[in-house]
Amino acid sequence: MKTVIYYFTGTGNSLAAARKVAAALGETELVPIASLAITPGTITPDADRVGIVCPVYDCGVPVMVARFAERLDLSGTKYTFAVVTMGGMGVSALHQLNRILRERQGRGLDAAFAVTMPGNFPPLARPPEGEKCEKILSKADKRFAEIAETIGSGRSVSPGFAPISGLVKALTYGPFAKGTHDASAAFSISDACTGCGTCARVCPTGNIEMPDDRPVWNQRCELCCACLHFCPTEAIQLHVMRGTKGRGRYRHPDLTVADMEAQR
Structure with missing residues (x-):
C-alpha cells in the first residue's frame, strides 16, 4: 500500500x-x-x-x-x-x-x-x-x-x-496564530554573527534574507526557530517570554542543513 x-x-x-x-x-x-x-x-x-x-x-x-x-x-x-x-x-x-x-x-x-x-x-x-x-x-x-x-x-x-x-490551546493558540508571521520583529542579531548565512539556508519558508551579510526577517515566519538553533555562534536571540540568551539550543542529532533546505 x-x-x-x-x-x-x-x-x-x-x-x-x-x-x-x-x-x-x-x-x-x-x-x-x-x-x-x-x-x-x-x-x-x-x-x-x-x-x-x-x-x-x-x-x-x-x-x-x-x-x-x-x-x-x-x-x-x-x-x-x-x-x-x-x-x-x-x-x-x-x-x-x-x-x-x-x-x-x-x-x-x-x-x-x-x-x-x-x-x-x-x-x-x-x-x-x-x-x-x-x-x-x-x-x-x-x-x-x-x-x-x-x-x-x-x-x-x-x-x-x-x-x-x-x-x-483555547487561551494561547489564537494570539500565536494571529501574530506568528509578524514574529520576525522579536528576533535580534548580535555582533557574534559571522554572516555565514546558515539561518537563511535552514528557514523552511525562505523568510530570511542576507543583505550585507546580516540576516533580515520578513513576514513569513512560522516561529519554528530553526534559525535560532542552527546559528553556529548563537548570535540570534528571540525576545519573548524569558528570552533565549544562555538558555540552550537544540536540534535532532540526525538533522542537517541539507535536510532543512530540502523543505523548500
Missing part, C-alpha cells in the same frame, strides 16, 4: 518521526509541507494512506500546517493518520487537525498519535541535554515503531481526551 507523509519540521523532531514511520511502512514518500505552501489550489495525494507529521506550537499545529490541511483532498484515500511531536502537552493539536479534515472532507483522522520529544523552545524551557535528551529520543524511537505497526495494520486510534491541553 502506497503511503505519502507530509511533514513540517524546525528542529528535526518531526522529520525524524516521519522517517522512522516511513522506513517501517515501506513504499512511502516524504513530502515537505513548506514546499507546497506557495502552490495555490487543492492538494490531492496519489496514495492509499496519507499522514501528516508536525510539531506542536501553543498546543496547536503550525499555521502553515493548518492551512495545508485545509487544502487537502482525501476523497481517494483509504486511511489518514497524524503524528505530532511535542515537548510537553499538545494532544489538542490532533483534535485541531481532525476538525479541519472533518470540515473539509466530511471525515477525520483514522489514527492520531502524540509523541514526546526534546522540547526546543528556549523562551519557555531549556532544551534537555546529554543523557536526559538521549533517553527521550530512545523512548520516542520505540514509540515510532509501535505507531508504524498500528498504521500498517490499519487500526483506528482516536486523538484521546485532553482537557488541559485543549484549555491551554
Whole structure:
C-alpha cells in the first residue's frame, strides 16, 4: 500500500518521526509541507494512506500546517493518520487537525498519535541535554515503531481526551496564530554573527534574507526557530517570554542543513 507523509519540521523532531514511520511502512514518500505552501489550489495525494507529521506550537499545529490541511483532498484515500511531536502537552493539536479534515472532507483522522520529544523552545524551557535528551529520543524511537505497526495494520486510534491541553490551546493558540508571521520583529542579531548565512539556508519558508551579510526577517515566519538553533555562534536571540540568551539550543542529532533546505 502506497503511503505519502507530509511533514513540517524546525528542529528535526518531526522529520525524524516521519522517517522512522516511513522506513517501517515501506513504499512511502516524504513530502515537505513548506514546499507546497506557495502552490495555490487543492492538494490531492496519489496514495492509499496519507499522514501528516508536525510539531506542536501553543498546543496547536503550525499555521502553515493548518492551512495545508485545509487544502487537502482525501476523497481517494483509504486511511489518514497524524503524528505530532511535542515537548510537553499538545494532544489538542490532533483534535485541531481532525476538525479541519472533518470540515473539509466530511471525515477525520483514522489514527492520531502524540509523541514526546526534546522540547526546543528556549523562551519557555531549556532544551534537555546529554543523557536526559538521549533517553527521550530512545523512548520516542520505540514509540515510532509501535505507531508504524498500528498504521500498517490499519487500526483506528482516536486523538484521546485532553482537557488541559485543549484549555491551554483555547487561551494561547489564537494570539500565536494571529501574530506568528509578524514574529520576525522579536528576533535580534548580535555582533557574534559571522554572516555565514546558515539561518537563511535552514528557514523552511525562505523568510530570511542576507543583505550585507546580516540576516533580515520578513513576514513569513512560522516561529519554528530553526534559525535560532542552527546559528553556529548563537548570535540570534528571540525576545519573548524569558528570552533565549544562555538558555540552550537544540536540534535532532540526525538533522542537517541539507535536510532543512530540502523543505523548500
